[in-house]
Amino acid sequence: MTAPDPRLSINQATIKHADLATALRVTAEAGVQAIGLWREPVNEVGLDEAARMLADSGLRFTTHCRGGFFTLPVGPEREAALDDNRRAIEETATLAAAGAEGSTAVLVLVAGGLPPGSRDLIGARERVRDAVGALAPEAEAAGVTLAIEPLHPMYASDRAVVSTLGQALDIAADFDPEVVGAAVDTFHIWWDPQVLDQIARAGREGRIATYQVCDWKTPLAADVLLSRHYTGEGVIDFGSLTRAVVATGYDRDIEVEIFNADVWADAPDRVVRHTAETFASAVSPHLP
Template sequence: MTHPDPRLSINQATLKRASLAEALQATVDAGVQAIGLWREPVQEVGLATAARMLADSGLRFSTHCRGGFFTLPEGPERRAALDDNRRAIDEAATLAAAGATGSQAVLVLVAGGIPDGSRDLAGARERVRDAIGELAPDAAAAGVTLAIEPLHPMYVSDRAVVSTLGQALDIAADFDPGVVGVTVDTFHVWWDPDVLAQIARAGRERRIATYQVCDWKTPLAADVLLSRHYPGEGVIDFAPLTRAVLDTGYDRDIEVEIFNEDVWSTEPLRAVQLAVRAFGALVSPQLHSR
C-alpha cells in the first residue's frame, strides 16, 4: 500500500455514507494526517462532541464545508441563510481549534444558484458579494477564512453563480485576503483556458485558501453532482494545475473531494486507501520534485 502523502487530506464528502466516527477512523487507519469535515455529520453529533472526536483522532482539520447559498433577494429567507452562515463560521473556528497543529480555519462557500423565477444572473452574483460583505466581520472576529468556490458552469442555475476562478477573485478583491479567499478545485476549473493565469493572480493576491483535487470523466452521471472521480480516472492533467498552485507558495493540505455513488458505496477505509494511491500517483510527484 502506498504511504500517504503528508499533505493529503480526505474531504468527508468522499466518505458520504460514513458517520463522523467512521470517517475519522478510516482516515486515521489509512495513515492520512488530515480531514476536511462537512456540517451535516458534525451537526448530527453536536459541535462540542465533534470537536472532541476530532481532537481525539489527532488529525489536522483542513476545511469546513459548506457555507453560502445566499443569492436570494432581501427577505426572511436571505436573513436565515446569513444567520446559518454565521453558525458555520463558528463551527469552522471551533473545529480548527480542536484539530492537530497545522489545522486551518477555512469555511468553503458555494454561492447558490439563480433564485426561482429569476433570470438575473448578474444580480444574483452581486448578492453573493453583498452577503460576503455582511459575513466578513464575523469571519474576521472568529479567525476564519471564507473560501469562495467557483463551480463548473453546468451548476450555475442551481448551485453556484460563481463559475470561474476569476469571478471568485473579483468578489474576494473587496476584502482582506486573510478573511476572504478562494477554493481551487480541479473538477470545477480544469476546463478554463485562463485558469493558470488566474491561479497565478490568486497567488499574487494571497487568496488560495484550499486546493481540492478529483477527476473529470465522461459520460457524466445522471445527477451531474455525482460525476467526480479519483485522480487518474479521467482527463484532468493534474501536473500543471498543481505546479501553478505550488508556485504561489501554497503550503497547506490538499484535499481529495469526490462525489460519486460508486465511491460512496465503497467501504470507507478502502475508499481512503484508493484516494491515497491516486494522490500519490498524480499529485505527490509535483509536491516532491521541487
C-alpha cells in the same frame, strides 16, 4: 503499502455515508493526516462532541463544508441563510482549534443558484458579494477564512452563480485575503482557458484558501453532481494545475473531494486507501 502523502486530506464527502466517528477512524487508520468535514455529520453529534472527537483523532482539520447559498433576495429566507452561515463560521473556528497543529480555519462557500423563477444572473452575483460583505467581519473576528468556491459552469443556474476562479477573486478583492479567499478545485476549473493565469493571480493576491482535487471523466453521471472521480481516472492534467498552485507558495494540505455514487457505495476504509493511492500517483509527483 507506503504511507499516504503527508499533505493529503480526505474531504468527508468522499465517504459520504460514514458518520463522523467512522470518517475520523478510517482516515487516521489509513495513515492520512488531515480531514475536511461537512456540517451535517458534525451537527449530528453536536459541535462540542465533534471537536472532542476530532482532537482525539489527531488529524489536522482543513476545511468546513459548507456555507453560502447567498443568492436569495432580501427577506427572511436570506436572513435565515446568513444566520446559518454565522453558525458555520463558529463551527469552523471551533473545529480548527480542535484539530492537530497545522489545522486551517477555512469555510467553503458555494454561491447558490438563481432563485426560483429568476433569470437575473447579474443580480444574483451582486447578492453573493453583499452576503460576503455581511459575513466578513464575523469571519475576521473568529479568525476564519471564507473560501469562495467557483463551481463548474454546468451548475451556474442551480448551484453557484460564481463559475470561474477569476470571478471568485474579483469578489474576494474587496476584502482582506486572510478573511476572504477562493477554493481552487480542479474539477470545477480545469477547462478554463484562463486557469493557470488565475491560479497565479490567486497566489499573488494571497487568496488560495484551499486546493482540492478530483478528476473529470465523460460521460457525465446522469446526476451531474456525482461526476467526480479519483485523481488519475479522468482527463485532468494534475501536473500543470498542481505545479501552478505550488508555484504560488501554497504549502498546505490538499483535499480530495469526490461525489460519486460508486465511490459512496464502497467501504469507507477502502475508499480512503484508494484515494491515498491515486493521490500518490497523480498528484504527489508534482509536489516539492
